[in-house]
Amino acid sequence: xxxxxxxxxGKRTRGLDRAFEILDFLRVKREPMKPNEIAAQIxxxxxxxxxxxxxxxxxxxxxxxxxxxxxxxxxKLYFLGSAYExxxxxxxxxxxxxxxxxxxxxxxxxxxxxxxxxxTVVRMKEGARPFRISSDVGLSVPIPWTASGRLLVGHLSDTxxxxxxxAGDFTLPxxxxxxxxxxxxxxxxxxxxxxxxxxxxxxxxxxxxxxxIKGDNDLCVATLCLVxxxxxxxxxxxxxxxxxxSAALSLADNKTRRTGTALxx
Amino acid sequence: xxxxxxxxxGKRTRGLDRAFEILDFLRVKREPMKPNEIAAQIxxxxxxxxxxxxxxxxxxxxxxxxxxxxxxxxxKLYFLGSAYExxxxxxxxxxxxxxxxxxxxxxxxxxxxxxxxxxTVVRMKEGARPFRISSDVGLSVPIPWTASGRLLVGHLSDTxxxxxxxAGDFTLPxxxxxxxxxxxxxxxxxxxxxxxxxxxxxxxxxxxxxxxIKGDNDLCVATLCLVxxxxxxxxxxxxxxxxxxSAALSLADNKTRRTGTALxx
DNA sequence: ATCATTTGTCTATTATATTGGACATATGTC
DNA sequence: GACATATGTCCAATATAATAGACAAATGAT
Numbered sequence: 001x002x003x004x005x006x007x008x009x010g011k012r013t014r015g016l017d018r019a020f021e022i023l024d025f026l027r028v029k030r031e032p033m034k035p036n037e038i039a040a041q042i043x044x045x046x047x048x049x050x051x052x053x054x055x056x057x058x059x060x061x062x063x064x065x066x067x068x069x070x071x072x073x074x075x076k077l078y079f080l081g082s083a084y085e086x087x088x089x090x091x092x093x094x095x096x097x098x099x100x101x102x103x104x105x106x107x108x109x110x111x112x113x114x115x116x117x118x119x120t121v122v123r124m125k126e127g128a129r130p131f132r133i134s135s136d137v138g139l140s141v142p143i144p145w146t147a148s149g150r151l152l153v154g155h156l157s158d159t160x161x162x163x164x165x166x167a168g169d170f171t172l173p174x175x176x177x178x179x180x181x182x183x184x185x186x187x188x189x190x191x192x193x194x195x196x197x198x199x200x201x202x203x204x205x206x207x208x209x210x211x212x213i214k215g216d217n218d219l220c221v222a223t224l225c226l227v228x229x230x231x232x233x234x235x236x237x238x239x240x241x242x243x244x245x246s247a248a249l250s251l252a253d254n255k256t257r258r259t260g261t262a263l264x265x
Numbered sequence: 266x267x268x269x270x271x272x273x274x275g276k277r278t279r280g281l282d283r284a285f286e287i288l289d290f291l292r293v294k295r296e297p298m299k300p301n302e303i304a305a306q307i308x309x310x311x312x313x314x315x316x317x318x319x320x321x322x323x324x325x326x327x328x329x330x331x332x333x334x335x336x337x338x339x340x341k342l343y344f345l346g347s348a349y350e351x352x353x354x355x356x357x358x359x360x361x362x363x364x365x366x367x368x369x370x371x372x373x374x375x376x377x378x379x380x381x382x383x384x385t386v387v388r389m390k391e392g393a394r395p396f397r398i399s400s401d402v403g404l405s406v407p408i409p410w411t412a413s414g415r416l417l418v419g420h421l422s423d424t425x426x427x428x429x430x431x432a433g434d435f436t437l438p439x440x441x442x443x444x445x446x447x448x449x450x451x452x453x454x455x456x457x458x459x460x461x462x463x464x465x466x467x468x469x470x471x472x473x474x475x476x477x478i479k480g481d482n483d484l485c486v487a488t489l490c491l492v493x494x495x496x497x498x499x500x501x502x503x504x505x506x507x508x509x510x511s512a513a514l515s516l517a518d519n520k521t522r523r524t525g526t527a528l529x530x
Numbered sequence: 531a532t533c534a535t536t537t538g539t540c541t542a543t544t545a546t547a548t549t550g551g552a553c554a555t556a557t558g559t560c
Numbered sequence: 561g562a563c564a565t566a567t568g569t570c571c572a573a574t575a576t577a578a579t580a581g582a583c584a585a586a587t588g589a590t
Contacts, residue, residue: 012545012578016280016317020324020341027348036537045579050538052281052578059285060381065352069537073349076285079380079387081346083292083403084338087330115344116325122344138348277548277575301567310549315568317548334568 018044019052023061026073027138032066090251091123097224097247098125104243105236107228108133112148112210113221117164119146122222133206133227142169144183145201147208148223150190154212155219158184172201195241199230207233211244214252224248283309284317288326291338292403297331355516356388362489362512363390369508370501372493373398377413377475378486382429384411387487398471398492407434409448410466412473413488415455419477420484423449437466460506464495472498476509479517489513 025042026033039049053071056062060076085091094111101109102125111123118140126132143149143165153161161184170178178201190196190210200206207230215221224244226233233240290307291298298306304314318336321327325341350356359376366374367390376388383405391397408414408430418426427445435443443466455461455475465471472495480486489509491498498505 014280014320014547015577016284016320017324018578019281020326023345024341027345030348030352034537046538047540047580048578055279055281059282061285072352073345075349075378076289076380077342077345078349078353079346079385079403080288080292080338080342081344081349082387083295084340084343084346086403087295087337113340115341120344122347138344138351279577280547283548299567305566311568312550312570313548 013044013048015048015052015055018048019056019061022049022052022056023073023077026062026071028140030138032070032072034068034070093251094123095125097251098123101125101224101226101243101247102127105226105228105240107226107232107240109244110135110225110227112146112152112223112225114143114152115140117143117166117169119143119149119152127228133229135227141202142166144170144178145172147196147198147200147210148225150183150187150196151210151212151220151223154187154191161187174201195245197233197237197241200227205230209233209237209240209244211241211248213248224251278309278313280313280317280320283313284321284326287314287317287321288338288342291327291336293405295403297335297337299333299335358516359388360390362516363388366390366489366491366508366512367392370491370493370505372491372497372505375400375490375492377411377417377488377490379408379417380405382408382431382434384408384414384417392493398494400492406467407431409435409443410437412461412463412465412475413490415448415452415461416475416477416485416488419452419456426452439466460510462498462502462506464498465492470495474498474502474505474509476506476513478513489516 021042021044022038025038035050035053036046038044038053039046042049053062056074057064057071059074061074062071063074064070065072098109098111101107105127106129107127109125109127110121112119113122114120119142120140121135121137124134124137126134143153153164156164162180165180170180170183172178186196195209195211197207197209200208206227209226209228210223211225212220213222213224224247226240226244228236228240286307286309287303290303300315300318301311303309303318304311307314318327321339322329322336324339326339327336328339329335330337363374363376366372370392371394372392374390374392375386378385378387384407385405386400386402389399389402391399408418418429421429426449430445435445435448437443451461460474460476462472462474465473471492474491474493475488476490477485478487478489489512491505491509493501493505
């Protein structure tokens with residue numbers, strides 16, 4: 001979305017693209033907004049946004065919510081999302097795997113995927129600690145910031161990775177710049193060992209574990225992750241990794257046992 | 266969607282509308298399809314469908330699935346649907362209410378809403394009988410065919426109801442025609458008594474119970490339904506209705522207790 | 531009360547999206 | 561082989577969608 005460079009001025013953006021930009025924006029904001037605000041914040045012409053919002057309202061893709069003309073994601077999106085979920089029926093197994101990992105380790109377990117060229121937490125199960133570590137489900141995060149990111153782009157070539165990840169995403173939250181070469185080396189290493197663990201780049205107190213969940217062509221379509229305090233993460237590394245890997249395998253096995261259409265696209 | 270009459274020939278259909286027509290079509294079909302098939306079955310120009318499908322693929326709204334160029338609802342729709350679900354967080358209470366009703370009565374309990382101008386089962390919990398009655402979740406059904414339909418359009422005026430429901434939907438599955446006047450009378454009666462029960466029109470062996478779940482403005486935004494064999498339905502009518510009503514109330518109560526944005530739009 | 535900002539509606543203009551149909555392969559049937 | 565059907569790509573024509581900007585009402589600040 002933001003990766004697409006429209007250099008030439010005087011260009012118009014296609015309605016459909018703009019529409020999904022609006023939907024994605026609301027998803028990230030996670031609260032109803034006025035068309036005017038939306039237009040301002042995504043940098044789109046107000047008239048266009050008003051027109052599109054009305055169209056989307058008519059289709060049930062957006063609903064009025066929160067009063068004062070504010071709109072939010074609509075009921076129809078829930079229906080469409082449910083149909084997706086039913087077709088690629090991973091919810092049940094996924095939930096079970098997360099619960100298993102979280103209860104075994106006491107740490108926060110996450111199921112993560114790519115959302116376009118970003119990383120996102122699809123489902124999460126918090127651990128049993130008094131102070132639990134959690135993150136926002138559904139939030140899009142630059143791929144290089146995450147352990148899972150090293151696994152999720154493993155099927156791409158070096159140049160594909162460079163093209164795929166927005167250049168700005170190599171700038172870490174603390175302002176430092178991560179050399180793409182370094183990142184790619186980590187990707188390859190993660191691909192070989194089937195795991196990636198590190199002290200998180202996005203904060204100073206967590207250690208992250210990620211293992212791949214393989215799809216049809218042995219591609220990594222998702223990851224199972226564990227987020228723990230650094231000390232515990234280093235101490236129980238072997239145990240945590242084993243737990244994650246067995247859970248990831250059970251997910252993949254469930255998939256291959258299923259007949260008909262593939263679980264993961 | 267199909268209700269919108271585009272009489273004038275030589276007219277073009279807007280891409281956005283066509284796009285969501287495609288998405289809805291896939292949702293109903295519930296399986297991956299080739300662009301060509303889609304075009305043929307929804308009666309759209311092939312070139313248009315190919316173009317739109319490619320656009321939707323680029324946006325992650327559609328994904329390749331099932332091989333041979335077939336496409337199905339994409340991952341991004343799941344993300345958007347999840348955000349909707351999280352915002353209008355009814356899933357948990359809803360699931361609990363359904364489980365409660367199903368276990369108390371032993372019959373199939375359903376949570377139903379409008380999907381545009383159709384009726385649809387959003388969530389369902391089957392009963393404990395050896396032969397259980399169930400229906401497809403997510404399938405769109407003409408409003409007049411259902412008990413819930415009498416409640417879901419209760420906030421509309423007579424003429425609004427006539428305009429809202431496609432004329433063809435008054436033709437029942439057995440070919441008979443239901444007089445809109447009769448239907449509207451039933452709607453009003455259901456509105457007054459806060460319930461509607463009848464021997465189902467769509468088959469010969471079920472009895473349906475529906476009670477409203479009220480939203481913000483005391484509008485019926487959803488229904489809780491019970492589907493039972495006719496004999497049992499008539500015998501235990503009072504008991505079943507009481508169970509449904511208490512469950513519906515608990516759902517509505519949970520809603521009002523919540524602060525901030527309203528649970529139901 | 532005055533001024534600035536926010537919000538929504540409504541045009542006219544023009545860049546372009548939608549479409550019919552031509553073309554090119556598969557795939558299947560007889 | 562001959563024929564019909566299914567599938568995907570491409571292009572030119574024109575109907576129309578995206579946009580800038582004018583307008584006005586509502587809101588808020590001072």
